[in-house]
Amino acid sequence: MASDNGLRFKYVFRDDFSPRYANGVFGGATPKGEINMNFFLERFPVPKSVYHEIDTDTGRLGKEMSREPEQKMIIRDIVAGVVLNYDEAKAIHNWLGDRLAEIESRKALAQHRDEEVQ
Numbered sequence: 001m002a003s004d005n006g007l008r009f010k011y012v013f014r015d016d017f018s019p020r021y022a023n024g025v026f027g028g029a030t031p032k033g034e035i036n037m038n039f040f041l042e043r044f045p046v047p048k049s050v051y052h053e054i055d056t057d058t059g060r061l062g063k064e065m066s067r068e069p070e071q072k073m074i075i076r077d078i079v080a081g082v083v084l085n086y087d088e089a090k091a092i093h094n095w096l097g098d099r100l101a102e103i104e105s106r107k108a109l110a111q112h113r114d115e116e117v118q
Helices: 086-117
Strands: 024-029 035-043 049-054 061-068 075-084
Touching (some): 075 086
Antiparallel strands (some): 049 061
């Protein structure tokens, strides 16, 4: 039951809402003093072609012999960009710190339980 002196937030998801996985971020402070973050998924490129040997006894695919082009780069596929003002960046920094503390506490508790079992 909500109290009269509280405030309820309703979360509405857009039809095109689609969570994205990211394993890195690139960005920095903008000239206007905001924080620009571009989240990316880091991966190796998919080659245009790969050449494998064939095992003549079994007809199965053997080891990779070559690929074109050779992998001499890593792709950072930008999946989302976010710009925050200073106050919101500080609030998210604090929120993220709290979430990390929760995870660390759970990990420490699990490790303690594992040590008791041994």
